[in-house]
Amino acid sequence: MAIRRGRGYAAVNYPTGMNLGGDPSQALIHATTTGTFVVSLSSVDLGQGLKTVVAQCAAEVLGLPYGNILVDTADTDTGPHCMGTFASRGTHRVGNAVIMAATEAREVMLAVAADELEVDAGDLETDGSGFVQVKGAEQKRIHITDLALAAHFKQGRTISGRGIFLKEKNDPVPETGEMDPDSCQAHACTVAVVDVDDETGVVEVVTMYNAYEIGRALNPATVAQQVEGGAWMGMSHALFEATEPYYPARSHGPADFSEYLMPTAADIPEQHSAILERPAESGPFGAKGIGEMTANAPIPAIANAIYDACGVRLTAMPFTPERVLRGLDALTGG
Amino acid sequence: MITAVRIPGSLASAAEYAAAGGWIMAGGTVVMAQVNNGSVDASELISLRAAGLSGIRVADDMVHIGATTTFREVAELEFLADAVRTIASPSIRNLATVGGNLFVPQPYGDFAVCLLALDATVHIAGSGENRAAKVGEPLARGEIVTGVSFARPAAGTWFYRKAMRRKLNSAAIVAVAAVVHTEGGVVSSARIALGGVAPRPVRAVSAERVLVGRWLDAAALDEAGAAARADIEPFDDAYASAWYRTRVLPVHLRRAVLR
Amino acid sequence: MASTVVSLRLNGRPAEFLARPGTSLLSSLRDSLGLMAAKRGCAQGGCGTCTVLLDGRPVMSCLVAVETIEGASVRTLEGVAADDGRLDAVQSAFLDGFATQCGFCTAGMIMVAESLLAGNPDPSRDEVVEAISGNVCRCTGYASIIAAILDAARRKREVDVV
């Protein structure tokens, strides 16, 4: 019996946004009378943290603290249209729409402040803590709460903005497949280290090293969540998952979480991930969509590591102990 | 649809309800899952929670475990702790019982495999005489398992290994439980039970025959493991194919004993 | 098919409610008592999203026939924070450690951790892993959850020393 160690590589790219475009999202933003900004959307947070990251986008553009932003979303009576949360489009599409809406609202906010401070709006800046101030004369300033009250009760103006992101729909040329299928591409390279038990065919992923290029990490903590959870899912796909374990035969489909195999907390590898940033021109602050791609590179990296470890080339997912062992038997003529 | 849940305060009362056709439930880990998806083919549930069947007694190396003793409690028997840790998850082991495990189909029911290897006696009560049975014997309507008993194996004679697709909380690909005695390195007796490789826990009698009289080494165990293929009725399921179970059975039999 | 009155000690307070025959503790918590922290992820005991503490020990509440635990003590995530809303160490560690994503498994994970740390103030990583081995998370890959539980243990020990 031997445990055989191997290392495998894979490098991938992944498109952001619904294939071929035609997938708009809108955002509306308005200030309450006390200077909180409400971002109205109909977009869905699946747990990836969309609400958090679009609030960050709004705060950044408005020059206000994150705490001044409320996100009200996913009610079709109150939120403007969003195509949906899929295709790694949420941060990209909705982020851009929110930036556009917040930019319009910021212009009004500065115009209101200019009237209150009796200066030119072009001479104003935000300090990030809640004040609008005169550049170079920071003592001349007004707090967002006073500013919003003045807009409503004195000046009779709404501090609000509208935003939309639309990449025009593109139809592929039927003969050649010529098309414009993406807004930008994110990138990943995985190195997987595996141990193969050559008597049982059991594969253990020992370590995964991942390098991701994601445009910009808008919130490094939620980026880390996506990449760690996504790489786990990739490893799970690679070694365990199938709703039809005897595909294309339709038998023994798992009915529950006992039969549908995914790694438990005891089966996870050590993960080391590095994030690279090459801001995308089309992305909100350069961000690309990364929700999906994190699961992809681990699968071939693990297949290639298994080959490196024991010489068995697996061409069918998932890489079950049975497939590894049949491969080993074939190598030894067993 | 369930129309009543009985919680008898005594064994006699439980037996009466059982004779009337209700489903017996101890920890609920199997029965409640079926209640929840509407697949229980009975209208009454009989909970044994208050029937006084819980507890572990150890006297003169004889162990008696009450039917509704949970696996959390069984894990306190040191030699069985490792085996118990391979059964489901701690949250399930806080509910699941020894009695219930006897009725779980393979590839679940690991403790029944242990009991078979331990040559345990299953104590059964019912409307008539109480009786003692072997692991795997069917119950008549109205009968209730009250507990199991077995001799605690001597130090160094108990072996257990469960091969799973995951490291924790998964069904058996192959479970091996064995009591093997040696004298001067030579096997004097072996009682081996297997799980995951037949619809019920099975004795690997062919493997036992190979081992007795042999040095307990890898070669003997590999030969025994190969022989054990005659004792199994392996099946395909969501975890592994019959081919794979058969293929790795000798590996796990050897690893169970040589660790 | 008469319902039964069941009384429990629920998050330290008495609770009394009606249950139809065969009702699970999970259904009673959610449908009769309005306690929604425990989730119905599978109703088969396979996911752990419904984990609560029954007499101090974690159980899948979907597998407990509520009529059979008359008089028992049940603790849910709603009963973990202090009455004034202060989070306990496990909750704080999950929050600070970014150990939640969609949040659907969180209640079960926290309840398992509460029970583990009550009995074992300094668990090893392996002990944490085994404790949560019945709880499925599809988002995180588990590493942040394991780290948060170990961090919670440290926080609790520091508080105890002070």
Add this chain to the structure above:
Amino acid sequence: MTSLDKTFFPGEQRDDFTVIGSVTQRADALGHVTGRTAFFEDLTPPGLLHLKMARSQRHHARIAGVDLSDALAVDGVVRILTHADIPNNLYTPLKLIGVEPDDEPILAEDTVRYLGDPICAVVAETEAAAYEAVARIRVTYQDLPAVFDVEEALAEGAPLVNEYQGHNYFTYEGHHCRRLRFGDVDEAFARADHVFEWRYESAPIEHAPTETTGCIVVPQPDGRLRIHSDTQACFFTLDNTALILGTPFNKLRIVGGTVGGGFGGKVDIVVEPVACVAAMLTNRPVKFVYTRYEEMQVSSPRAAERIYIKDAVMNDGRILGRKIILYVDAGAYARHSPYGTTKAAAHMPGPYAIPNVWADCHCVFTNRTPSSAMRGFGVTIADFALESQMDRIARALEMDPLRLRLLNAYRDGDMKAHRKVAEGTALIEVIQKAAAMVGHELPAEFRRMSSAEGR
């Protein structure tokens, strides 16, 4: 451990942000750790009815008869819906972006096409009564031949899976597949030092969110329906549901946005339409939430794929041409698979500059659970094939697998096979970084490579 490496692309960075790029606590985390985040199923409107589905127990069959009499006799059953109750029973979700034809019934009419195809919806006062009634519905089937293999499905004489599609493939503007034609692959194979051809395959994969797909529909005093749903796409669900119900769009309101994991599985429109019909016909709130079994076996998985890749390769590792034949197993109905198959075609030939590319990507119908979108839609399985292929080429040529990739990596300015000029590329850099992380030594010329510099 995850860390940011700012040393790459130094000229393209901007760091004058205050909120962007900083660790910010999640807006939803406090609700999660206190158990107070409200998911759709945490709503218990008074008078709530429960809907459970009676499903096909055959892979492919004519329905000879459905007997509801025993089921209707179950105490607590309020109504049993059949296809006749659904105003526009036939649909396809992508009709919103112009995809045709409608090919899937909400409730089966005369044929079932996969194990689990919905037939009747029981609406009852309790879940237990609904289950009991489902068990008592008697469906008489006349079995039809079924096909489960994508290539067998395309062979002459295969049973027709979906007569609305007319073939066992989705038709792309008159073609039996989505085509990609770039350069001249045959010429590349003729010129190549080596030709490598291998096959790859996957099985269907479940999203397995911890929260299953579901909704609660609550009739409102103004006659509208409020739909509490865990959909990933509120308006997409609303628009499709309104079309199926034949109601004005503004009769419906979707409230959602808090989802216990989606991963693409909650883009399908599989619970809302029938729950809305039930709510309209009973004028009571109705809950339809998938059981874990339904989520595992009936909800659409990630499609199984079969991929053949044939490469024309030179001795120095340059790939001259790549020919791909790809089959997506869509199952019995189209759902989102025509789109996913096009996305797979657009992804070819992977992140490499290959001057000659030919791909036929087939969206194939078989008698299994319809597949649909999942994280990495159209790409995940292709990447398994493409990157396994790269590893095998490297080994066949006895080349360093990273240098092979770097040599062929696409860069800014390269024309992709779908005739879009590449920009913002960074494949070279992620490979360089990964190599550094594991101590895989690269010669200076490979360390100096840059995606931003054309070749």
